[in-house]
Amino acid sequence: MRDRIKSLGNVAGLAIAWCLLFFSFGAALGKTFMSLASVEQIFRQSTVVALCGIGMTFVIMSAGIDLSVGSIVALVSVVVAYALQQHLDPSIAILCGLVAGTLSGLLNGAIITKLKVTPFIVTLGTFLALRGVAKGIAKNQKIDADFTWINDLLARVHADHRWMVFPPGVWAMLVLAVLGAIWLRYTRLGRHIQAVGSNELAARLCGVPVERVKLAVYSFMGLCAGMAGVAIFARLSVGDPTTAQGLELQAIAAAVIGGASLMGGTGSIAGTLFGALIMETIGAGSSQLGWPNWVQEIVTGAIIVAAVALDRVRHRRAT
Amino acid sequence: MAFLELHGIEKRFGATVALGGVDFSVESGQVHALVGENGSGKSTLMRVLAGVFPADAGTISLGGERFAPRSPRDAREQGVAMIHQELSLCPDLSVLDNIVLGMEQVSLGFLQKGSQEALARAALERLGHGSLSLSQRVGDLPIGIRQSVEIARALAVGCRILVLDEPTSSLSHEDTARLFEVVRGLRSDGLAIVYISHFFDEVKQVADRFTVLRDGLVVGGSEIENFVDEEVVRLMVGREITDLYPRSARSVGEALLSVEGLAGETRPTEASLTVHRGEVLGIAGLGGSGRTELLRAVFGLDPVVSGTVRVAAYQGPASPARRWQEKAGMLSEDRKEEGLAVSMSIADNASLTKLPLWITDDAQTRGTEPFLSRLGVKMRSPLQPVEELSGGNQQKVALARLLHHDVDLFLLDEPTRGIDVASKEQIYRLIDELAVQGKAILLVSSYLPELLGVCDRIAVMSRGVLGPSREAKSLTQESLMREAVGS
Numbered sequence: 001m002r003d004r005i006k007s008l009g010n011v012a013g014l015a016i017a018w019c020l021l022f023f024s025f026g027a028a029l030g031k032t033f034m035s036l037a038s039v040e041q042i043f044r045q046s047t048v049v050a051l052c053g054i055g056m057t058f059v060i061m062s063a064g065i066d067l068s069v070g071s072i073v074a075l076v077s078v079v080v081a082y083a084l085q086q087h088l089d090p091s092i093a094i095l096c097g098l099v100a101g102t103l104s105g106l107l108n109g110a111i112i113t114k115l116k117v118t119p120f121i122v123t124l125g126t127f128l129a130l131r132g133v134a135k136g137i138a139k140n141q142k143i144d145a146d147f148t149w150i151n152d153l154l155a156r157v158h159a160d161h162r163w164m165v166f167p168p169g170v171w172a173m174l175v176l177a178v179l180g181a182i183w184l185r186y187t188r189l190g191r192h193i194q195a196v197g198s199n200e201l202a203a204r205l206c207g208v209p210v211e212r213v214k215l216a217v218y219s220f221m222g223l224c225a226g227m228a229g230v231a232i233f234a235r236l237s238v239g240d241p242t243t244a245q246g247l248e249l250q251a252i253a254a255a256v257i258g259g260a261s262l263m264g265g266t267g268s269i270a271g272t273l274f275g276a277l278i279m280e281t282i283g284a285g286s287s288q289l290g291w292p293n294w295v296q297e298i299v300t301g302a303i304i305v306a307a308v309a310l311d312r313v314r315h316r317r318a319t
Numbered sequence: 320m321a322f323l324e325l326h327g328i329e330k331r332f333g334a335t336v337a338l339g340g341v342d343f344s345v346e347s348g349q350v351h352a353l354v355g356e357n358g359s360g361k362s363t364l365m366r367v368l369a370g371v372f373p374a375d376a377g378t379i380s381l382g383g384e385r386f387a388p389r390s391p392r393d394a395r396e397q398g399v400a401m402i403h404q405e406l407s408l409c410p411d412l413s414v415l416d417n418i419v420l421g422m423e424q425v426s427l428g429f430l431q432k433g434s435q436e437a438l439a440r441a442a443l444e445r446l447g448h449g450s451l452s453l454s455q456r457v458g459d460l461p462i463g464i465r466q467s468v469e470i471a472r473a474l475a476v477g478c479r480i481l482v483l484d485e486p487t488s489s490l491s492h493e494d495t496a497r498l499f500e501v502v503r504g505l506r507s508d509g510l511a512i513v514y515i516s517h518f519f520d521e522v523k524q525v526a527d528r529f530t531v532l533r534d535g536l537v538v539g540g541s542e543i544e545n546f547v548d549e550e551v552v553r554l555m556v557g558r559e560i561t562d563l564y565p566r567s568a569r570s571v572g573e574a575l576l577s578v579e580g581l582a583g584e585t586r587p588t589e590a591s592l593t594v595h596r597g598e599v600l601g602i603a604g605l606g607g608s609g610r611t612e613l614l615r616a617v618f619g620l621d622p623v624v625s626g627t628v629r630v631a632a633y634q635g636p637a638s639p640a641r642r643w644q645e646k647a648g649m650l651s652e653d654r655k656e657e658g659l660a661v662s663m664s665i666a667d668n669a670s671l672t673k674l675p676l677w678i679t680d681d682a683q684t685r686g687t688e689p690f691l692s693r694l695g696v697k698m699r700s701p702l703q704p705v706e707e708l709s710g711g712n713q714q715k716v717a718l719a720r721l722l723h724h725d726v727d728l729f730l731l732d733e734p735t736r737g738i739d740v741a742s743k744e745q746i747y748r749l750i751d752e753l754a755v756q757g758k759a760i761l762l763v764s765s766y767l768p769e770l771l772g773v774c775d776r777i778a779v780m781s782r783g784v785l786g787p788s789r790e791a792k793s794l795t796q797e798s799l800m801r802e803a804v805g806s
Binding site for chain 2: 185186187188190191192194195198199201202203204205206207208209265266
């Protein structure tokens with residue numbers, strides 16, 4: 001029982017931290033911040049980081065890392081815009097984007113498992129290379145695309161559809177989060193991912209198909225980045241090969257604030273979501289308070305380190 | 320008054336009493352052995368001495384003066400050095416850098432190479448390693464020499480009390496013999512030495528006195544002449560162990576594992592063996608002779624260069640997954656590195672080879688509990704992380720995996736290394752039960768009494784070549800050792 005409560009306690013702690021943060025900004029800013037509309041905005045704006053964070057949680061659980069996420073996202077936004085420019089149906093354009101993302105992830109996974117190079121180096125390479133591919137497809141400029149229903153995916157919910165609370169893009173992210181959490185918590189593949197991250201040699205001894213597990217993990221990361229790429233395109237309505245710089249670090253930060261350990265073996269999807277929300281809330285709150293950008297960055301940085309330090313202290317007390 | 324005296328040491332962690340008022344003393348020029356099961360308080364007592372944490376009550380005096388170290392560093396500077404089971408060396412640094420680590424001699428910020436070298440050289444010479452190159456990378460040295468480097472580090476600080484915690488658990492026989500020479504040399508230099516070990520024969524060879532701990536209390540102790548195995552076991556366990564190596568009537572059945580002329584990349588070079596249902600085949604040999612490599616090749620963890628391996632009816636490309644499918648299971652000699660995913664739960668570790676597609680906590684608990692309780696794993700619940708368990712209990716979890724998978728062929732590599740006597744006894748009893756049930760067991764061990772006590776047949780591995788197997792009844796420790804060293 002105690003062991004079950006411990007994992008719940010982590011998520012509950014993050015939820016409380018987020019609420020405290022939200023209400024303290026709310027106290028300072030008043031009604032404009034303490035509204036459903038502003039909660040909706042925070043969710044919409046954190047969707048891209050959250051999507052990448054979900055995939056990153058899987059990667060970090062398996063004791064890996066993916067530095068190429070931002071580049072994959074940019075590539076996907078370019079692919080979607082390019083497809084629309086070729087007058088393909090928006091749903092086909094989205095599919096192209098998701099396939100491009102998944103294939104990029106699969107490429108990472110294949111190099112990591114076949115050539116036995118560490119994930120850090122492999123994805124450092126694809127971080128540069130995939131950004132190059134995106135720039136090549138876009139001929140080094142932004143690709144404009146016509147306005148389609150894709151752009152409604154992350155737009156503010158229309159007054160007629162208030163009952164939806166969030167736009168479809170946010171719901172898609174939440175559904176992915178729930179599926180991802182179930183996958184990690186209740187399936188054999190999820191447990192295999194955790195085992196590979198916790199002790200790869202032990203996993204091998206136990207006959208866990210380590211290579212296939214890693215391929216699955218990086219491909220899923222690619223799919224998540226694909227969804228994030230579609231989300232970014234929906235917001236900007238251009239395919240921009242220079243977008244999403246540093247997104248991979250935000251995704252890692254979300255996962256780490258959410259309790260994932262870079263040593264592998266631990267992590268939680270719900271925690272990662274709160275990690276993304278906490279970072280976005282700091283951003284939204286401090287910009288509405290008129291704090292300059294550099295203050296935001298200092299606060300966010302401090303929170304990341306504080307969150308991990310707190311987790312360490314809790315852990316030490318528990319054992 | 321003795322050189323080092325611990326008096327009435329108490330230590331609690333929350334509600335658990337780790338030490339309940341322990342008295343312990345060592346004279347200069349004396350080796351004092353501390354024996355007890357895992358969890359009896361040996362490590363806690365030594366950590367108090369080494370300044371890892373303070374005692375809740377009690378006093379320590381060192382050389383007649385009150386000793387209350389504020390930190391491990393403080394204890395080290397006052398002359399208390401500990402050598403742990405797991406060495407704490409930096410593999411990428413040189414021998415010299417490791418020895419002077421943390422007490423580098425500098426002038427204007429620059430290392431004083433000459434005086435450092437003299438210091439390190441002197442320390443190594445006391446250990447009989449005067450010819451070791453100081454510039455060699457420590458990670459490239461064999462384990463026995465690495466340990467000497469660690470002891471040299473302690474000597475270089477000027478230690479007066481040396482604590483050796485299970486120093487031989489990863490050493491070969493030759494290295495162990497060398498270590499004993501070193502310990503005797505340091506004793507005659509006037510060092511006070513605390514020696515912690517699970518191996519009774521080692522204690523009898525090297526110690527002058529012994530003290531037995533159980534549940535945080537001293538339950539016995541005397542001069543080493545009065546060390547009687549059965550008596551010490553009784554003190555450690557708190558009850559009588561009638562027969563450490565139970566052996567019931569077993570009936571030999573069909574062959575489950577046949578190995579013909581097996582050679583791996585480096586070791587083994589030539590190994591053939593057959594294990595039948597209902598028997599325990601032991602493999603003896605020195606560390607590095609290729610025993611572990613033999614098991615790894617059989618299990619598909621290391622490549623097979625030539626020769627054939629047949630498990631049950633299957634002969635063909637091997638992988639661990641394939642072996643588990645054929646109902647063969649392997650227990651790794653290295654619990655932490657390879658045997659267990661220690662951050663995961665007990666249940667997950669025990670069922671990792673045979674997880675259902677859909678996993679719930681309740682099903683995991685129900686599915687693994689019978690095997691865990693059969694082995695007597697002391698735990699809060701099967702959902703507890705493995706890292707919170709003691710060494711002996713961790714080993715039982717690794718064994719529970721084989722039971723949970725319901726394997727017929729058990730490949731056990733050093734199943735009792737570094738665990739307490741009570742756990743050892745349980746594992747020996749389990750092996751006997753499995754053999755009676757008609758399972759086939761291949762047992763690799765460095766501990767000869769264990770092999771002789773548990774096995775039906777024993778073969779000896781020497782420099783990569785596996786000798787013929789012989790009836791255990793016809794063998795002695797001496798005959799096995801002669802064959803292992805190749806004389």
